[in-house]
Amino acid sequence: MKRFAKSTLFFLVAVCFAWSAFFTDSFAQRRRSAGGGGSAQRVAENVTGDTFEYSAETPRGAHIRSVSRPRAEALRAIDDGLARLFAIARKNNYRARTNYFDYTIFIARPDRTQNGQGGYSPDIAVGAGQYGGSRYDQGGYVYAAGMVISLEPCAFVIAEHNRNWNRVSDAVRFEGEHLVLYHNDRARFQATLDHSRGGGGHPILK
Numbered sequence: 001m002k003r004f005a006k007s008t009l010f011f012l013v014a015v016c017f018a019w020s021a022f023f024t025d026s027f028a029q030r031r032r033s034a035g036g037g038g039s040a041q042r043v044a045e046n047v048t049g050d051t052f053e054y055s056a057e058t059p060r061g062a063h064i065r066s067v068s069r070p071r072a073e074a075l076r077a078i079d080d081g082l083a084r085l086f087a088i089a090r091k092n093n094y095r096a097r098t099n100y101f102d103y104t105i106f107i108a109r110p111d112r113t114q115n116g117q118g119g120y121s122p123d124i125a126v127g128a129g130q131y132g133g134s135r136y137d138q139g140g141y142v143y144a145a146g147m148v149i150s151l152e153p154c155a156f157v158i159a160e161h162n163r164n165w166n167r168v169s170d171a172v173r174f175e176g177e178h179l180v181l182y183h184n185d186r187a188r189f190q191a192t193l194d195h196s197r198g199g200g201g202h203p204i205l206k
């Protein structure tokens with residue numbers, strides 16, 4: 001039990017501490033191309049270096065773009081993460097963006113599949129940005145299990161998994177928290193944006 005709690009904590013810290021650095025970048029990019037040219041797909045491709053050739057929908061209707069044909073287990077895990085997100089959102093009286101079809105999830109090729117402790121941990125490497133030189137910095141980049149790609153429409157990227165589907169559900173639930181907050185409670189969204197500076201970790205919504 002103790003060991004479980006510890007690994008969960010590692011996950012919570014690692015899941016999207018790079019998020020706000022990335023958010024700043026993508027948001028700036030979106031504003032520059034006010035004509036709407038900066039699509040979520042283009043942002044996802046720029047960040048990951050991947051090409052998302054496959055399209056799918058989860059059984060409950062969330063949109064998927066992926067680097068290879070998504071496995072049924074992955075689609076179910078994504079639905080499960082969204083179901084948990086929507087349930088906790090309702091509990092907090094947040095109604096906006098609580099439909100499966102509101103979300104697009106990009107499944108990218110992982111840049112690592114093991115964490116520093118040797119555990120199965122498919123993650124995406126992203127530019128360190130403001131975290132450069134901090135304890136998160138792995139030499140110009142940091143690892144994240146997921147990150148938000150676009151606030152409107154709601155889109156985020158996770159790494160492709162071939163097991164440990166609970167981790168996929170968690171990443172979906174956690175990245176989705178930022179999007180639900182953005183659309184329902186802007187002050188709380190801002191307050192929880194940066195996990196490295198007192199913004200706390202996940203889960204934010206309880």
Ligand SMILES: [Zn+2]
Pocket residue numbers: 015016017019174175178195202
């Ligand atoms: Zn986060």
